[in-house]
Amino acid sequence: MSKKPSDFELQILGVLWESAPQTVREVRASLTDEKERAYTSVLSVMQVMEKKGYLRREKASxxxxxxxxxxxxxxxxxxxxxxxxxxxxxxxxxxxxxxxLLDGDSVDASEVAEIRRLLKEYESNNDVS
Structure with a gap:
């Protein structure tokens, strides 16, 4: 990777990190910014990302x-x-x-529990007192 991905490239990566492999249509449907993007636009960006080394593709069976x-x-x-x-x-x-992050309104009890679990795991693995 020569430079950091653009915001749109990060959004595509985020979709694929959560669930891969996917088709371009599936990625397009999962984009979170709610902008209307043409299939060909998403495909074009993904092809550039492949050339940059961010993505790989394979033929579907x-x-x-x-x-x-x-x-x-x-x-x-x-x-x-x-x-x-x-x-x-x-x-x-x-x-x-x-x-x-905690001051925001998107942190529910399950997220707080996961944060606590991660902190305990970090403390036990890193000799933090």
């Missing part, structure tokens, strides 16, 4: 549609982006990021 999958690991792409945002927007403080 039945039908004409290709199946697309991420060619890069989520952490390899997102970790540098997130570290940059934490540094630029929150003075390098992960706790400030967490506070910002």
């Amino acid at each position: 039945s039908g004409n549609a290709d199946l697309w999958s991420p060619a890069v690991d989520r952490a390899a792409v997102t970790s540098p982006l997130i570290r940059g945002w934490v540094q630029q927007l929150f003075g390098g403080r992960p706790s400030a990021v967490m506070q910002q």
Whole structure:
């Protein structure tokens, strides 16, 4: 990867990281920004992403549609982006990021439980007291 993916490329990667392989039509239907995009536009971006090394495709065993999958690991792409945002927007403080997320209205009890589980796992694996 020579440079970071665009916002739209990240959105496509996000869809495929959650569930792959998928056809272009399936990816297009799963995009979360609710913009109306032509099939050919999505296909064109995905073909460019393949050339950049972000995606790979294979012929489907039945039908004409290709199946697309991420060619890069989520952490390899997102970790540098997130570290940059934490540094630029929150003075390098992960706790400030967490506070910002918790102040939002999209955190329910199951998310809080998962955050607690992740913190306990982190503490046991990293000798944090």
